[in-house]
Amino acid sequence: MSELKTLLRESKAYLWAALLIFGTGVVLGYVFDEVFEKAITPFIEELENIARELADNPNPVNMMWVIFKNNVLAAITMIVVGVFLVFVPIFSLLMNGLAVGYVLVHSALGDEVSPLRMFIFGILPHGLLELPAIFVAGGMGMFLGFRLLGWLFGPGQLLSHLFGNTRSDVGTFWREQTVPVLKQRVRGLARLTLILILVLFVAAVIESFITPLLIHLFVLGV
Template identity: 30%
Template sequence: MFTRAGLLLTWKEIRPYFIFSIILFFAGMVIGGTPNAPTEYLEQQMKGLEGISNSIRTSDNPEWTAFLLITANNILKTIMAMGFGIVAGLMPISMLVLNGMILGYLLSGFSASGENVFMLVVKGLLPHGILELSAVFLACAFGIRFGLTLLGG
């Protein structure tokens, strides 16, 4: 299973689902960045993120608190995406689209306020997003595959 050949075989099986996960996430970003985005829902999600942001800001060690909160959240969400894929893969699909919508909504808001979105993406998202998003896409790919396999596909 953890041999080079086993990992390559697993990658060949999961690659289409991985690509589909990426497409879903970026489709969500496009939806969230459009003027017709469900702004009420996205604003509610932003309020939830404000609570986390405030707890990080008021912490004695904000960097360590941010690291721990984000890491714990990511681990929980990826495990949930894989496990709840059992329900026809709906949890990972909705997670990808909704998180993409939130990111698209945020980026469009920054753009509207005159921020340099390119630099924001390069400096703020890419450094942690390369590993984090790859792990999320992989976990969701396994969740989607799990759900479709149980449906008989």
Template identity: 30%
Template sequence: MLSFFTFAKDLKSIRKALLFSLLLFALGVVFGWIGTEGLEKLLMQQLEGLRTISGTLKESSNPQWSFFVFIFLNNSIKGVVIIFLGALFGILPALFLLINGAVIGYIVHLSALQGQDLFTLIVKGLLPHGIIEIPAIIIACAFGLQFGANVVASMFRRTGRSGTRGEEWTFFMRQTLTASIWIVILLFVAAIIESTITFSLLS
């Protein structure tokens, strides 16, 4: 049940939700790049919060360990919780994707406007850990969107055999359990990379 092969099969079964998640994330990046005034204020609040936390972690006795613990716990908790928050019609996973995409788009665009080295930002600052972290978050949100779609489908589906419906939900909840475990594993690896390789490259 918890094998990677099972996880891969589960991903194939929600490929429409995966594609939609990828689209929402890409739209978020575009919105962040465009950066309307209202959106800029929201993103700046997000970034200021991250700067405050980053400053506190850098002042700890072991910054790399502090960064690892914070990054892993923050991402893994959000990654798992967002799956089950998808039960609220998939609204929160969709917003989560848009906001996270917007933050990346805004940071890259702002760095370009300030004349900063985009190669350093993207290849050194985002790519090492992002190549694992971003897909993991997109996958988590895809399961959240699928959760919402299943809830909506159950509400409007004609009354049928309760056993069949129960079996479908049992199967999907098994999928979310498998996904949760593998998402945590992927984010664990990403946190190691971000707190070591990325940390060293940007120091």
């Protein structure tokens, strides 16, 4: 577990940045929903496609599987793609935040449903697990992406000689500076990924079996 603790400690600033980016998206999507409506249309359409998929087989087990599958895919994509394209998790966190804000402000059915009640009972129960998992995945993608750029272009790193800096020969650089860190990162990331999958599974169970009940009881008053 020491590799995981080290990974989380080193990436802490990026995890907080992920939370800030997502939170900024939520506020912007809520306050300026009409401005960003066109930008988040693809995300809303994706949500509608998921809703249609669930409508075809509306039992809670199927709902749990669809939600779990999509969340795990999104989390792993932000981590893996973020390593090579660091802007991807940044963009994904912002757009998902915009979508959440937009959905909240448009969740009111006339004056019958308040966005606050929808957030408390419709998002918060499973979101307490799901959202931190997404923040961690997005933050980790940013962390690994910027670390790769540092490994390539930082002082004394792989390509630093192209910019007038010096480093050890490639063999020594790889054996002494790269392989030990790479092994530590891979072990920590493997443990983190397993934890994220478990957390997203529990969140999907809550969203499929508990959240609908809470919405009926406390939001719709059914």
